[in-house]
Amino acid sequence: MLSEDGNVRIGTFFINFGGWFMAKDKTVFFCKECGNEFPKWMGQCPACKAWDSFEEAPAASGVQGKQRAARGKSDTAHASAPVKLSGIERGDEERVKTGIEEFDRVLGGGIVKGSLVLVGGDPGIGKSTLLLEACAMLARKKLNLLYISGEESLRQIGMRAERLGVADDDVLFLAETSLDAIEETVNRDKPDIIVIDSIQTVYREDISSSPGSISQVRETTGALMRMAKSMPVTVFIVGHVTKEGTVAGPRMLEHMVDTVLYFEGDASSPYRILRAVKNRFGSTNEVGVFEMEGDGLREVRNPSEHMLEGRPVGEPGSVIAASIEGTRPILAEVQALVSRTSFAMPRRTCLGIDVNRVNLLLAVIEKRMGVQLSGSDAYVNVTGGMKINEPALDLAVVMALLSSATDKAPAEKTVIFGEVGLTGEIRGVSRASQRVMEAQNLAYDCVIMPQVNVKDIGPHKIKVIGVGHIRELKPLLLGDRKIKT
Numbered sequence: 001m002l003s004e005d006g007n008v009r010i011g012t013f014f015i016n017f018g019g020w021f022m023a024k025d026k027t028v029f030f031c032k033e034c035g036n037e038f039p040k041w042m043g044q045c046p047a048c049k050a051w052d053s054f055e056e057a058p059a060a061s062g063v064q065g066k067q068r069a070a071r072g073k074s075d076t077a078h079a080s081a082p083v084k085l086s087g088i089e090r091g092d093e094e095r096v097k098t099g100i101e102e103f104d105r106v107l108g109g110g111i112v113k114g115s116l117v118l119v120g121g122d123p124g125i126g127k128s129t130l131l132l133e134a135c136a137m138l139a140r141k142k143l144n145l146l147y148i149s150g151e152e153s154l155r156q157i158g159m160r161a162e163r164l165g166v167a168d169d170d171v172l173f174l175a176e177t178s179l180d181a182i183e184e185t186v187n188r189d190k191p192d193i194i195v196i197d198s199i200q201t202v203y204r205e206d207i208s209s210s211p212g213s214i215s216q217v218r219e220t221t222g223a224l225m226r227m228a229k230s231m232p233v234t235v236f237i238v239g240h241v242t243k244e245g246t247v248a249g250p251r252m253l254e255h256m257v258d259t260v261l262y263f264e265g266d267a268s269s270p271y272r273i274l275r276a277v278k279n280r281f282g283s284t285n286e287v288g289v290f291e292m293e294g295d296g297l298r299e300v301r302n303p304s305e306h307m308l309e310g311r312p313v314g315e316p317g318s319v320i321a322a323s324i325e326g327t328r329p330i331l332a333e334v335q336a337l338v339s340r341t342s343f344a345m346p347r348r349t350c351l352g353i354d355v356n357r358v359n360l361l362l363a364v365i366e367k368r369m370g371v372q373l374s375g376s377d378a379y380v381n382v383t384g385g386m387k388i389n390e391p392a393l394d395l396a397v398v399m400a401l402l403s404s405a406t407d408k409a410p411a412e413k414t415v416i417f418g419e420v421g422l423t424g425e426i427r428g429v430s431r432a433s434q435r436v437m438e439a440q441n442l443a444y445d446c447v448i449m450p451q452v453n454v455k456d457i458g459p460h461k462i463k464v465i466g467v468g469h470i471r472e473l474k475p476l477l478l479g480d481r482k483i484k485t
């Protein structure tokens with residue numbers, strides 16, 4: 001058996017084969033998705049079940065291992081004594097607000113000094129744009145900013161800054177990919193905040209694998225973490241999410257950093273959502289909504305109004321749902337189209353909502369309401385490029401499907417929310433009163449919601465209809481009976 005230091009252990013004897021046995025560098029395999037380490041290659045990662053995600057890298061017992069061990073030793077050399085929980089100094093973290101409200105809220109109220117923040121997202125979604133705008137805002141607060149780009153030349157960044165109208169601000173730029181050079185500059189210039197765009201381009205010279213490989217990403221992030229904590233300097237790391245084999249997925253980075261923000265959106269829609277998926281300094285419930293325009297990102301303060309722009313009124317299949325994104329209610333339009341299929345297998349296509357959930361709801365409608373849907377195609381779309389993954393959307397989806405199947409429009413200016421169970425019962429959801437208030441504030445006339453939640457909502461002026469089973473939905477469609485408001 002091979003022990004960690006390259007010795008072969010036989011019984012209780014140790015024989016050192018170090019010289020020739022270990023001459024060939026030992027390699028291990030990393031899963032690019034979850035960062036777990038394995039001694040041999042496998043087609044599927046046993047830890048995260050990702051396929052074809054293994055990458056070979058030198059094992060920790062090689063030269064790097066010794067360096068790592070040496071570093072480890074120096075770290076432990078001044079190991080501090082344990083402290084009692086009651087004896088720990090408390091106090092609020094030092095935060096700086098960027099002035100971009102949506103961004104600050106997602107961060108938990110501003111940027112925390114000495115934190116390491118990962119901003120992930122598909123290429124071209126607007127990560128560089130967001131961070132450049134944040135830098136410009138911070139520079140106006142007399143902070144020292146250093147934007148390090150390994151992706152774009154200074155000329156390109158200059159052109160982007162011009163386009164964003166921030167070219168006059170005092171942000172320092174550096175086109176550099178060597179971590180040593182970056183560390184040197186940071187030590188010399190002592191910036192308050194640095195941006196690394198992107199982690200996949202940064203490399204350490206003493207590691208032989210190419211930039212973007214698992215071992216490079218791991219080591220450079222580790223070094224940036226130490227830099228962030230020791231200086232202290234706030235570090236923003238940009239990480240691309242890509243399915244290509246050569247670039248490390250930032251999944252692995254999530255474990256190492258303080259805060260993980262994902263910037264997401266549909267390429268065809270201008271809306272972008274910034275979501276915190278991990279935050280050591282705040283809640284992960286917050287989202288920020290932006291709109292990409294010709295001259296940069298614009299904050300969307302009232303997403304509901306934007307999501308509902310240009311929606312058809314009084315058309316069958318269009319329903320307004322009240323959803324909660326983070327801690328904020330957002331009204332979104334759910335559209336459904338149910339039509340007789342001309343295929344052997346009916347089609348079920350969904351945008352912005354999970355197709356399995358829709359299949360389940362179709363089965364519930366068919367079984368509990370006796371509406372024949374198995375011979376129909378069903379298309380469901382959450383308009384505005386939003387992705388909603390919340391059970392409270394169920395009732396709106398059911399209503400939209402029913403409305404399209406029966407060709408009867410739901411009442412105008414009505415908002416609907418609630419979870420639907422397999423027996424067709426309508427279950428309560430969280431934050432009901434917030435959803436009702438949003439509908440009231442946006443001048444809607446009526447809310448259809450779970451009966452069990454009705455007693456929880458406070459005083460309201462809007463008409464509220466509590467429902468307990470999906471059977472009760474059909475009479476609420478226009479044509480069968482008009483709702484008196």
Ligand code: TYD
Pocket residue numbers: 121122123124125126127128129130160163164292293294295296297
């Ligand atoms: P970018 O910030 O470069 O994306 P990332 O860093 O995530 O790869 O944004 C790229 C896209 O954004 C690009 O397709 C053009 C668009 N864009 C605008 O629409 N308006 C703008 O003002 C800017 C700077 C970019």
Ligand code: MG
Pocket residue numbers: 127128129151197
């Ligand atoms: Mg970029």
